[in-house]
Each structure stands twice: as structure tokens, then as C-alpha cells.
Amino acid sequence: MQVSNRNKDHRSILVLAVVCGTLQLALVPNIGLGNGRANLALVFSACIALTVGGRKSVLAGFFAGLFFDLSTTGPIGLMSLLLSVSAYLLGLQGRNRITGDLGLTMGTFTVHALAVSLAYHVTMLLVGEAGGFLDVVALRTLPTALLTVIAFIPFAIWLTRVQPSGPNLGGGRRRSSRGSHFNMRGL
Amino acid sequence: MSLSDGGLGSSAPSLRNKNQNTGGGILVILVVASIVLFTVSVRGGETGVLGTVRSGFQTITSPVRYAGAVVASPFQGLANIFTNLTVDQATLSELQAENDELQTRNAELEEAEQTATRLQGLLDLKDTYNLQSTAAHVISGSTDSWTSTVTIDKGTSSGIAVGMPVTATSGVIGQVIGCGATTSTVRLVTDESSSISAMIQTSRAQGMLTGSATGQLALTLISTSQTVEVGDIVVTSGLGGVFPKGLPLGKVTSVENNPGSLYLDIIVEPFSTYGSYEEVLVITSLTEGQQASSDDIAAADAQDTASATSSSTAATAASSSSSSSTTDGTATTATGTTE
Numbered sequence: 001m002q003v004s005n006r007n008k009d010h011r012s013i014l015v016l017a018v019v020c021g022t023l024q025l026a027l028v029p030n031i032g033l034g035n036g037r038a039n040l041a042l043v044f045s046a047c048i049a050l051t052v053g054g055r056k057s058v059l060a061g062f063f064a065g066l067f068f069d070l071s072t073t074g075p076i077g078l079m080s081l082l083l084s085v086s087a088y089l090l091g092l093q094g095r096n097r098i099t100g101d102l103g104l105t106m107g108t109f110t111v112h113a114l115a116v117s118l119a120y121h122v123t124m125l126l127v128g129e130a131g132g133f134l135d136v137v138a139l140r141t142l143p144t145a146l147l148t149v150i151a152f153i154p155f156a157i158w159l160t161r162v163q164p165s166g167p168n169l170g171g172g173r174r175r176s177s178r179g180s181h182f183n184m185r186g187l
Numbered sequence: 188m189s190l191s192d193g194g195l196g197s198s199a200p201s202l203r204n205k206n207q208n209t210g211g212g213i214l215v216i217l218v219v220a221s222i223v224l225f226t227v228s229v230r231g232g233e234t235g236v237l238g239t240v241r242s243g244f245q246t247i248t249s250p251v252r253y254a255g256a257v258v259a260s261p262f263q264g265l266a267n268i269f270t271n272l273t274v275d276q277a278t279l280s281e282l283q284a285e286n287d288e289l290q291t292r293n294a295e296l297e298e299a300e301q302t303a304t305r306l307q308g309l310l311d312l313k314d315t316y317n318l319q320s321t322a323a324h325v326i327s328g329s330t331d332s333w334t335s336t337v338t339i340d341k342g343t344s345s346g347i348a349v350g351m352p353v354t355a356t357s358g359v360i361g362q363v364i365g366c367g368a369t370t371s372t373v374r375l376v377t378d379e380s381s382s383i384s385a386m387i388q389t390s391r392a393q394g395m396l397t398g399s400a401t402g403q404l405a406l407t408l409i410s411t412s413q414t415v416e417v418g419d420i421v422v423t424s425g426l427g428g429v430f431p432k433g434l435p436l437g438k439v440t441s442v443e444n445n446p447g448s449l450y451l452d453i454i455v456e457p458f459s460t461y462g463s464y465e466e467v468l469v470i471t472s473l474t475e476g477q478q479a480s481s482d483d484i485a486a487a488d489a490q491d492t493a494s495a496t497s498s499s500t501a502a503t504a505a506s507s508s509s510s511s512s513t514t515d516g517t518a519t520t521a522t523g524t525t526e
Contacts, residue, residue: 022251025251025255025327026251026258026259028330029252029327029328029329030256030327032329035400053210054210055213056210058210058213059210062221066224069224070240070241071245071248071331072329072334073334073336073365073374074331074334075225075228075229076227077220077221077223077224077226078225080217080221080224084218087210088210117332121332135379135401140332140400143332
């Protein structure tokens with residue numbers, strides 16, 4: 001039976017959005033690996049997709065992508081498209097309750113980070129913004145995906161703490177730290 | 188009973204409803220919306236409605252970027268740690284000697300700093316009267332992996348416009364490509380899509396300085412008949428009317444004359460690299476003396492003509508050697524060696 005506290009859901013999503021948005025604007029420009037920069041918009045949409053799923057995750061992906069597009073100098077709409085699709089697919093996988101398994105969560109996210117990064121940069125190549133495919137892959141896609149995966153690690157750990165592990169009914173569930181906003185009180 | 192349906196802040200156990208909406212319908216709508224946005228954005232560029240929206244967004248979020256830059260500034264030196272770990276003893280000794288010399292000079296520079304402070308006041312006065320340049324602070328780097336840009340804390344409200352050149356004390360850093368009310372985005376010369384008319388300071392050979400994904404600059408369109416040496420200074424040529432003539436850009440680090448090529452392969456190290464500057468000058472207008480003179484334009488035309496002539500000669504030579512090769516198998520090799 002579902003007794004969902006929607007207000008708490010919305011508040012949690014909002015807090016996560018503010019955290020990721022602030023980090024994207026304030027921290028990401030100052031930490032680079034080659035030409036790569038972490039994509040906190042992808043991290044945010046993945047967190048929502050893996051925990052909430054459904055329509056909310058697709059909407060979160062779209063608006064996170066739009067936020068990313070507006071904060072860069074690239075074309076608007078590209079990242080929102082990619083994150084909408086990515087969030088949808090991750091949401092479907094979230095249904096398989098992968099979020100309780102750190103390794104599986106990281107593996108799934110890594111695949112999505114690589115795919116989104118590659119698709120973004122190849123599209124930029126196709127619209128005439130790059131010199132060659134090798135540059136796109138070696139100098140942009142891989143560093144971006146790597147930094148994004150690293151940025152996702154603390155969020156993934158948090159996901160495994162607030163979500164049950166495995167297909168068991170509530171098996172392996174642990175409480176988040178006392179006083180945390182994302183507590184599981186009442187579950 | 189699955190808990191994942193409960194979401195981030197679920198406070199009660201919930202069963203995942205297998206018929207729950209997976210978001211397929213909304214996905215289709217948002218995909219279409221994204222494609223429309225992408226098309227409009229690519230077609231309209233920075234001048235369209237979306238460009239205005241982006242400017243507004245960047246203005247609103249500029250305090251966050253600025254705060255991030257302030258917080259991160261003490262840690263910028265951390266990037267050098269890994270480089271320093273591999274430095275050999277000779278380099279360390281050299282650096283020690285250089286450090287001693289710099290400490291001596293530091294006393295002199297303390298005096299010069301006070302002079303500079305006074306001169307800075309004069310520059311501010313100059314800006315107040317809306318003269319040729321506006322000082323700005325760099326508040327943020329690029330937020331994506333695609334472009335090499337910086338964000339400065341001056342925008343249209345300070346008279347900045349798209350296309351204006353930007354320079355630091357050591358040389359040109361780039362060109363304004365987007366403006367908000369209080370911030371502007373500057374494309375750095377190292378950006379892959381950057382291209383600036385430039386020339387060798389000593390020989391006056393003119394070409395185009397282009398950026399690359401590796402961060403190196405390439406000076407192109409300088410024919411093999413021109414004289415370029417490692418260590419030569421590259422400056423703006425003033426052709427095109429955007430950049431003032433004579434601003435330093437970088438130093439030639441490599442020159443290659445490949446057989447069969449019409450142009451030299453020249454690699455240039457930029458004087459201004461990201462992180463080496465905090466204050467910049469945005470050049471808001473050019474005086475007549477800063478633009479390329481008719482003599483410069485004539486010289487560039489003459490260089491183009493010479494390149495075209497040598498291209499034609501090379502083509503003729505290639506044609507004749509090709510003809511010869513039908514009767515003499517060694518002709519092609521001989522031509523390649525000669526060039």
C-alpha cells in the first residue's frame with residue numbers, strides 16, 4: 001500500500017536540485033580534467049530516476065538538461081533531450097531496484113554517463129563545432145564521463161543508504177544519519 | 188513490497204504499482220520540445236530569443252559562479268603538485284636561483300606596485316569617460332567540456348558587446364561571444380573555434396592563429412617562402428578590424444616545413460593561459476591607428492598572391508613530374524625530395 005508523502009518528495013527533490021545546481025555553477029568550472037568538466041545535471045537526473053522514476057524523473061532530466069544548456073555556450077535543448085531520454089531509461093532500470101546495490105548503481109550510471117557524454121559531443125561534432133572524432137572521444141567525452149562518474153560516487157553511496165538493497169522486501173535497509181533531510185523515518 | 192516507489196523522502200512503505208506511468212508520454216513531448224529548442228538555438232545563435240534567455244540566466248546565476256571562483260581560488264595551485272613531484276634536481280636548483288633573484292626584484296616591484304595603483308586610478312578615470320577599454324574581473328571558467336571560455340563581471344550595462352576583443356596584461360586572451368546585463372562570456376584564443384588574424388612580429392608574415400582541442404595554437408596560412416623561426420613573437424595583424432594591431436598573442440615554439448606543403452606548420456605558445464590572469468581589459472572601440480593600414484592590407488594581398496603563384500607553380504611541377512613518371516619511375520621521388 002502506498003502512503004506517499006508528496007510534500008516531502010518535492011522538498012527532497014528541490015534540495016537535491018539546489019545542491020547539484022550550485023555545484024554545477026560554482027564548483028564544476030574550477031575542476032577540470034583536460035577539456036572535461038563534470039556534469040552535475042546528469043547526476044541530479046540519475047538520482048531522481050533511480051529513486052523516484054516515472055514522469056518525475058523524465059521532467060527532472062529535461063529541466064536539469066535545460067539548466068546545463070543555459071549555463072554553457074552550447075546549443076540549448078541538446079542536453080535536455082539527452083537527459084530526458086537517459087532519465088527515462090534509468091527510471092525503467094530503477095524499477096528493477098538496482099539502487100540498493102552500489103556496484104550495480106555505479107555500473108549503470110557509468111554506462112549512461114559515457115553514452116550521454118558521447119552523444120552530446122558527437123552531436124556537437126555533427127553541427128560543425130569540432131575538428132575530429134578522436135578529439136571528441138579522447139579529449140572531451142572520456143574526461144567528462146570520468147569526472148561525472150566521480151561526482152556521482154557520493155550520491156550513489158547516499159542512494160544505497162536510503163534505498164533498500166536487492167529484491168528482498170526491505171532487506172538491507174539502513175537508516176540515514178540522524179537528522180538528515182533524506183531520512184527514511186516511517187518506512 | 189518495494190520501497191523504491193516511495194521516492195527520496197518517502198515516509199511510508201509502498202507497493203510499486205506495475206501499472207505506474209513510466210513517463211513514456213511525457214518523454215515524447217519533452218523530446219519534441221528539446222528538438223525544437225535545439226533547432227531554434229542552432230539557427231538563431233546568440234542573437235535569438237534563446238540567446239536573450241541564456242543571457243538572463245547567466246546574469247541571475249553570476250553570484251553563484253563568483254562565489255565558487257572565490258572559494259576555489261586558494262586551491263588553484265594544487266594542480267601544480269603532480270607536476271612538481273616529477274621535477275628533477277637541476278630544475279629545482281634553477282628555480283632556487285630564480286627565486287633568489289625574484290626576491291631581490293620584489294623590493295623594486297613593491298615600489299612599482301604603488302605606481303601601478305596610481306596608474307590604475309587613471310585607467311578607471313579613462314573608463315569613466317567611456318574611452319577605448321573597460322576593465323573587468325574573471326569570475327568563472329568554462330562550465331562545459333566543449334568550449335574554452337571565461338566569464339567576466341562586465342556586461343551590456345558596462346558597454347560590452349559581442350565581438351569585442353579582450354586582453355590581459357600579457358597578451359590577447361580572446362573575444363566576447365555572449366553578453367548578459369552584468370556578465371559576458373569570452374571565447375579564449377585556445378578554443379577550437381577561435382581564429383584571429385595574426386602576424387610574425389619580425390618578418391611581418393601574416394596568417395591566421397587558430398585554437399585547438401589540445402590547447403595549442405596553430406599559425407596557419409603562412410607560406411613556406413616566408414621566414415619564421417622558433418622564438419618569434421606573434422602579434423595581432425589588425426586585419427578584419429576586430430583586434431587592434433600589434434597586441435601580443437604568443438611565441439613560436441615549433442616550425443615545420445613539410446615537403447609538398449604550401450604552408451608552414453607553426454605551433455604557438457600563448458602568452459596568456461587560463462589561470463594566469465584575473466583582471467582583463469575589454470577593448471570597446473578601435474582608433475584609426477590601431478587598425479590595419481592600407482600598407483598592411485596590401486602586404487597581406489601580396490602574400491596571398493605569392494602563395495597562389497607558388498601553389499600554381501607546385502601544381503605545374505607536380506603535373507610535369509606526373510607526366511615524367513610515366514616514362515621514368517624515379518621522377519615522383521625526385522619531386523618529393525625537392526619540395
